Amino acid sequence: MKRALLGFVAGFVATLTFHQLTLWVLHAMAVVPRAPYAMNPVPPFGVPAVISLAFWGGIWGAILIPAIAHQRGASFWIWAIVIGAIAPTLVAWFIVAPLKHQPMAGGFRPKTMAIGPIVNGAWGLGTAVFYKLLARL
Numbered sequence: 001m002k003r004a005l006l007g008f009v010a011g012f013v014a015t016l017t018f019h020q021l022t023l024w025v026l027h028a029m030a031v032v033p034r035a036p037y038a039m040n041p042v043p044p045f046g047v048p049a050v051i052s053l054a055f056w057g058g059i060w061g062a063i064l065i066p067a068i069a070h071q072r073g074a075s076f077w078i079w080a081i082v083i084g085a086i087a088p089t090l091v092a093w094f095i096v097a098p099l100k101h102q103p104m105a106g107g108f109r110p111k112t113m114a115i116g117p118i119v120n121g122a123w124g125l126g127t128a129v130f131y132k133l134l135a136r137l
Contacts (some may be wrong), residue, residue: 001067015054018127026119067086068080084125085116
C-alpha cells in the first residue's frame with residue numbers, strides 16, 4: 001500500500017517535470033505541435049489538462065512502482081523506462097484515442113508514434129527517481 005501511494009505521488013510529480021519537460025524539448029525542436037503544460041479545461045470537472053494528465057500519471061505510478069520495486073540496480077531503472085514507455089503509450093493509442101474519436105496510434109505515422117514512448121519513457125524514469133527520493137524520507 002505504501003509503495004502504491006508513493007508511486008502515485010512520484011508519478012504525479014514526474015508528469016509535471018520529466019514528462020512535460022521532455023514534451024517542451026520536443027516542442028522546441030518542432031517535433032510536436034502541442035506545447036507542454038496545457039491549461040485548457042478537461043471535462044467533466046474542468047481541471048487544467050496538465051493536472052488531469054498528472055493525475056493519470058499518478059495512477060500509472062501507483063501501478064508501475066509496485067511492479068518494479070523488487071528490481072535492483074540498473075534493472076530497476078531500465079524497467080521503469082521500458083514499462084513507462086510501453087504500457088501508458090499502448091493504452092493511449094488503443095483505448096484512450098478511440099474513446100476521444102482520435103486515430104489509433106496517431107494514425108500509425110512513425111514520427112507521431114515515436115512521441116508517446118519518448119515522453120512516457122521519460123515519465124517512467126522520473127517516477128523511479130521521485131519514488132527513490134520519497135522512499136528515503
